[in-house]
Every structure is written in structure tokens, then in C-alpha cells.
Amino acid sequence: MLTARHKLCRMPDAKRSPVMTGGCQCGELRYALASEPTEPSICHCRMCQKAFGNYFAPLAEVPLNELSWTRGTPGVFRSSEAVERGFCRDCGTPLFYRVLGKDRISVSLGSLDEPRSVEPVIQYGVESRVFALEELAALPEETTEEGTTPELLARMVMSHQHADRD
Ligand SMILES: [Zn+2]
Ligand SMILES: [Zn+2]
DSSP states (O other): OOOHHHHHTOOSSTTSOOSEEEEOSSSSOEEEESSOOEEEEEEOOHHHHHHHTSSOEEEEEEEGGGEEEEEOOOEEEEOSSSEEEEEOTTTOOEEEEEETTOSEEEEEGGGBSSGGGSOOOEEEOGGGOSSOHHHHHTSOOOOTTTTSOHHHHHHHHSOOSOOSOO
């Protein structure tokens, strides 16, 4: 979250106070962003579907030198001649997407500690879209609590997921 304090102490390098932080599910990898990510999108392309194990990938970019890994070093898979993707080798969380040679890098929006702080503004790769989002939005809804037995819920509370903070 961009606070007044952060606005006041803008410095020209990645060492300044992060405006956002994030990390993988197990917490072995943590990162900090020195500026707010721009051009937030969801990508439906077949490569992003596979890389995220999902119908689409939510991503937003920062200048390469404004992302710093504050814990761990991500695994990297070069998914094409043009693109590399970073992930946690321990828990598998997809973390970044980068077009090689560009001085920008995109982080996965679900890995942000506050995923609601960035809202997608465009969809890419729509030729591969699996479902129209309206179809998904129209499905019946239930909360985790409603859909889970108390016994299972009690075990899920004993989570191995890293907290959404450093
Ligand atoms: Zn992990
Ligand atoms: Zn894609």
C-alpha cells in the first residue's frame, strides 16, 4: 500500500522502502517492490495457463531494478526463446514473468501480500480463453467455511502457508 510516508521518501533506487511486498506460499521466497506495479493484466494465453496451472495469469510489471528478492532465489524456467518465468522450487508458486532483454519484470498478482491493491485493467491472450469470466462469475458461490466440514477446517487452520508479511 502506498502511504504518505512512502511518497515522501522516494529515492532513485530499489533500496528505498518497498511500496509492496509478496512471496510464495511456503515463505522461502520473499520480494519487495520499490514502485507500484503498472499495466496490471490477466493473460489467458496457453503458456500462462500451464505456468500457473490456471485458466489465466494475473501479472503487473515494475522496472527490473525495482524488484528485489529479500529472501531466497527463485527457480527459473525459460518457457520460450523470449520469456523466462520464476517460481518457488519448494512450493511451486509462480512468481514472475519476464521478456528477456527487457528492463521490466512482471510479478504474479496473487503472490502479493495485498492482492486487492492492484486491479487488472486489460486481458491478453484471449484467443486461448477457456471460459468467459461472466460464466465463472455466474457459478453458485460458497465460502470456504460453508464448503468444508468443521474437522477438515480445523486441520486447514494449522496451515503451512507463510503469513502475508515479512
Ligand atoms: Zn515457496
Ligand atoms: Zn500469457
